[in-house]
Amino acid sequence: MPPSSRKIIHVDMDAFYASVEQRDDPSLRGKPVVVAWRGARSVVCAASYEARRFGVRSAMPAVRAERLCPQAIFVPPDFSRYKAVSRQVREIFARHTGLIEPLSLDEAYLDVTATRTALPSATATAEAIRAAIREETRLTASAGVAPNKFLAKIASDWRKPDGLFVIRPHQVEAFLAPLPVGRLPGVGKVMERRLAELGIATVGELRTHPAQELEQRFGRWGRRLHELSLGIDEHPVQPDRPTLQVSAEDTFEHDLALDELAPHIHRLAEKTWAGYQRETQGPHGRVARTVVLKLKTSDFQTLTRSLTPPLLPVSAAELAAIACDLRERVDRPADTRYRLVGVGLAGFVDAESFAAQSDLFGMPTSVRGS
Structure with a gap:
């Protein structure tokens, strides 16, 4: 399909994790809810719109969120429950198109250039999807409709929460x-x-x-x-792409020395670990064998260091510890400054086959969620 004639929808669930918690616990409705573990190294997974009014945002350190909103109600994340709701939403998408590219549990691109329904337009399709999500999950979603992926993503954020925005080709x-x-x-x-x-x-x-x-x-x-x-983005919607890496990274306001990165590595490891749990859930989950540390120097040179440990990390703290140790493999002058750090998990394999291979060769395993 020529890129210029594509019809793309980006659907983004509104404050997804927090909204699920408020839906399932009526006592939380209308209150500032922060989905996060408490602790100095924990980060916010999601914040309700009531909490966002105080400046609380996802990926923010939990201690900062507590300072901004002392009355916030902290709820530990329950990824198995969020994944179940995400499957419901995915089933709604599939009624309209097979070209679905999930970005996370709470958002996805859909190519509706040709659909499985008789709806007259991409806009009508987006409206039907949002209505079904509201009726079947009792949650709301925002959507953007545009000729390509990056414009659709911008559009979905334009009228959040519970909104729909359309960018037509001649308006780009x-x-x-x-x-x-x-x-x-x-x-x-x-x-x-x-x-x-x-x-x-x-x-x-x-x-x-x-x-x-x-x-x-x-x-x-x-x-x-x-x-x-110019509004040009020729990347097609790619359904069911296997996960190659789960990662989180951050660009600093001021460049930092290598020995100043530990708190940021711990914070990003929390975020990466939360995303990783989605891959390891269920009987057919996938596990990552390799820890990756990514750095970008002040002069924009990108460095990566990786390690495949004999024991898989079983917590964000273990992931952070390995990533911190990888700094020892960075052979740059001591006065080098870094503008970005990232923590990732890569080398994904099927959990069951990994466990079987480990048993065969007598290797120790530590696979969570499988």
Whole structure:
């Protein structure tokens, strides 16, 4: 299907984990709910809209969330329950199309260029999906409809919560022009500052710079930026892609030394571990054998160090410990500063076959959730 003629929907459940908790426990409704374990190294998995009014956001350290909202009710995450609801939502998607690309338990891309229903448009399909989610799960979802994936994702956030926004092909360039460049995927605070140095604050201003100029300054990413400024995204919806890596990363406001990264590694390990639980749930879960530490230096050089330990980590704390130890394999001058750190789990294999191989060769195993 030519990219220009695609019809893509991005569906994003509203405050998903927190909304499930409020749905299942009436005493939590209308109250600031934070889905997280308490503790100095815990991070927020989700926050209800009542908690968000105090500035609480997902991926925030739990101790900071508690400071921002002392009256918040902390609820430990229950990923098996969230996964069950996610399957319900996925079944609703499948009534309309087989081209479904899940991004997480609470969001997915759908290609509805051709559908399994007689609905007249992508907009009508999105409305039908949202209505079914509300009726069958008693939860709400926001949706964006657009000619490609990155625009659909922007659109789904436009009228949150419980909203629908449509970007039609002839509206793309005008819609994008006034947006801050930070709304483009992959543009974080550091890149925003670098673009600001060139006098670029909006997507429209970015569009005026030739692709070749941006490529000379930022490499291949510069050409990609120019394409995004024009609303070009040719990536198709890819259903049922196997997970290659679960990871979380963060770009710092100020560059840090290697020995200053430990608190950030622990925080990101919590987030990565929460995502990893979704892969290990159920009898046919998958396990990751390799721990990955990703670093980006102040001059934008990317480094990765990895380890496949004899025993699989069984907690976020163990994951963090291994990732911290991987810093010893970074052979850079002591005064090197780092602008980004990431923690990941890779080398996914089927849990049952991994356990069988370990038994065969007498290897120790420590597989959770399988």
